[in-house]
Amino acid sequence: MQPEATTSAGAERLNPLGCLVKSTTDRGRGVYASRFIPRNTIIEISPVLLFSKKEYEAHGKYTLLDHYTFIWTEGRMALALGLGSLFNHTDPPNVSYIRDANTESIKYVAARDIEAGEELCIFYGQNLWFSPAGQLPSNNEADLDDGWGGLSAVEDNDGSTSLNPSTMNPYIEGDPEEIIPEEDLPFVRFKLPPEEEEPHTIRTTKAWVVDVADPRLITTLLKWIKQAGLEGPELGHLKRIRKHEGTTTLLLSMAPEPPQLPKDLNLPDPYLLSVPSSSALTLPSLNLKSELWPTMYTPRRKDEPEPWTRHKLRWAWDAMKKTVDTAINAQAENDELPVAAHIPTPYVFPGATEIESSALSFLASDTRRSTHHPLRHSSINAIRYLADYRASQDPRNDRLEKDAASSESSLGEPQNGTNYLLTDRTFFVTHEPCIMCSMALLHSRVKEVVYLYPMPLTGGCGGSACLPTLKGVNHRFSIMQWKLGSDYAKFSNKTIEIDAKTDA
Ligand SMILES: C[S@@+](CC[C@H](N)C(=O)[O-])C[C@H]1O[C@@H](n2cnc3c(N)ncnc32)[C@H](O)[C@@H]1O
Numbered sequence: 001m002q003p004e005a006t007t008s009a010g011a012e013r014l015n016p017l018g019c020l021v022k023s024t025t026d027r028g029r030g031v032y033a034s035r036f037i038p039r040n041t042i043i044e045i046s047p048v049l050l051f052s053k054k055e056y057e058a059h060g061k062y063t064l065l066d067h068y069t070f071i072w073t074e075g076r077m078a079l080a081l082g083l084g085s086l087f088n089h090t091d092p093p094n095v096s097y098i099r100d101a102n103t104e105s106i107k108y109v110a111a112r113d114i115e116a117g118e119e120l121c122i123f124y125g126q127n128l129w130f131s132p133a134g135q136l137p138s139n140n141e142a143d144l145d146d147g148w149g150g151l152s153a154v155e156d157n158d159g160s161t162s163l164n165p166s167t168m169n170p171y172i173e174g175d176p177e178e179i180i181p182e183e184d185l186p187f188v189r190f191k192l193p194p195e196e197e198e199p200h201t202i203r204t205t206k207a208w209v210v211d212v213a214d215p216r217l218i219t220t221l222l223k224w225i226k227q228a229g230l231e232g233p234e235l236g237h238l239k240r241i242r243k244h245e246g247t248t249t250l251l252l253s254m255a256p257e258p259p260q261l262p263k264d265l266n267l268p269d270p271y272l273l274s275v276p277s278s279s280a281l282t283l284p285s286l287n288l289k290s291e292l293w294p295t296m297y298t299p300r301r302k303d304e305p306e307p308w309t310r311h312k313l314r315w316a317w318d319a320m321k322k323t324v325d326t327a328i329n330a331q332a333e334n335d336e337l338p339v340a341a342h343i344p345t346p347y348v349f350p351g352a353t354e355i356e357s358s359a360l361s362f363l364a365s366d367t368r369r370s371t372h373h374p375l376r377h378s379s380i381n382a383i384r385y386l387a388d389y390r391a392s393q394d395p396r397n398d399r400l401e402k403d404a405a406s407s408e409s410s411l412g413e414p415q416n417g418t419n420y421l422l423t424d425r426t427f428f429v430t431h432e433p434c435i436m437c438s439m440a441l442l443h444s445r446v447k448e449v450v451y452l453y454p455m456p457l458t459g460g461c462g463g464s465a466c467l468p469t470l471k472g473v474n475h476r477f478s479i480m481q482w483k484l485g486s487d488y489a490k491f492s493n494k495t496i497e498i499d500a501k502t503d504a
Pocket residue numbers: 026027028029030067068085086087088089090130131132133134
């Protein structure tokens with residue numbers, strides 16, 4: 001039993017996780033949890049100060065720093081800044097640490113669930129230079145230095161060792177650029193049916209056309225169409241001329257009234273005809289639509305499944321883990337439903353240096369209970385956070401206020417497309433989004449949705465309905481379900497399943 005620790009004055013909540021530094025009677029200062037910390041939570045990322053071997057041998061080892069430095073790479077010694085140097089030793093520890101040579105930092109991660117008030121301790125190794133308080137000193141001759149200055153509890157950034165292999169990112173090890181075969185992916189991709197249109201679903205509209213018996217008049221008529229301003233974009237998905245059973249017909253306009261044709265050409269009266277109201281996305285649709293009127297063919301990019309590298313899976317796993325942890329925390333700390341959504345910073349290839357500065361990540365839990373608001377689902381909350389952030393960054397908001405004050409707006413309407421919130425973004429969510437949330441995702445033009453728990457009774461991504469496959473919707477997104485129960489789905493030892501009838 002360790003003696004009671006006292007909090008240093010002004011040392012409260014020293015990092016974003018609210019860790020405290022307290023003084024103990026037998027081991028100096030230590031780091032303490034001020035609240036429950038679930039396993040695998042990142043507690044602290046400490047940058048390190050590096051000393052060359054020469055510098056350490058000549059000076060460092062004769063100073064107080066010797067209690068704090070540890071072996072880094074290439075014979076250098078490292079001093080962790082931030083809280084990193086204040087974790088005391090224990091065996092077994094409740095905190096593991098991961099050195100990252102690339103960022104010259106060390107990441108401290110909860111090795112198990114940690115209760116509020118517990119001291120956060122790491123494992124220094126077997127060869128201690130002090131008698132550990134509260135534990136018997138090790139007399140075991142076989143307990144040798146591990147050759148790393150006793151850093152055997154460290155996980156290097158290549159993931160070679162880990163205190164907690166079962167819940168660590170399983171994509172850390174191995175060639176980051178290797179493309180993972182479809183059957184080995186940690187999720188199942190939903191195959192959306194091709195966007196073909198059946199005869200009864202083709203939407204049509206009425207357009208004025210005229211039969212032209214003398215094909216030599218066509219050129220004159222095309223010029224006249226231009227001069228008469230009948231080249232509007234509403235007909236851009238259709239061809240102008242149809243040759244059908246020996247008759248040439250010209251498309252004129254969609255105006256309510258028939259156009260006044262040049263009298264000298266002696267043409268018959270125009271008449272209304274049903275024509276497709278949009279271009280054809282697939283070849284079968286093209287054939288069907290062209291039976292009504294020759295239609296433009298605008299195939300979408302072929303829906304080939306995107307290859308996933310190990311590096312990208314590493315990103316996705318971390319993103320899903322963060323989502324799960326948020327759901328667990330929301331329940332543990334605020335008694336919310338354990339549902340969370342996450343819009344991570346978009347994936348970047350290894351070696352890519354620039355991340356779009358506007359592409360921040362957004363994380364939200366369900367807040368229906370605390371706000372007594374039935375629509376505060378986690379997906380809606382996450383989209384709203386992003387939207388609020390966008391709005392706060394948009395200079396037009398300031399200008400609009402000023403313009404409103406001067407009652408003379410110089411601003412036009414926002415360009416079409418500029419308000420899509422999730423273009424090219426991957427959306428992670430613990431539970432399959434309900435129909436309302438799926439529609440919000442669709443309206444936001446999300447690229448793909450990845451969820452962990454299917455909601456067969458309420459889900460809008462394949463559960464009770466599949467929103468992106470509905471007729472008439474103007475955007476499709478990919479859907480992936482993480483393979484529950486697989487080795488790749490061990491994000492936590494806590495379960496976050498919710499009632500199947502609940503909307504997520
Ligand atoms: C990296 S520092 C940890 C922070 C230190 N307690 C302080 O107040 O600055 C390492 C030193 O803490 C003390 N220490 C760490 N763990 C200990 C333990 N289990 N028992 C006794 N002393 C410990 C030892 O003096 C050790 O040299």
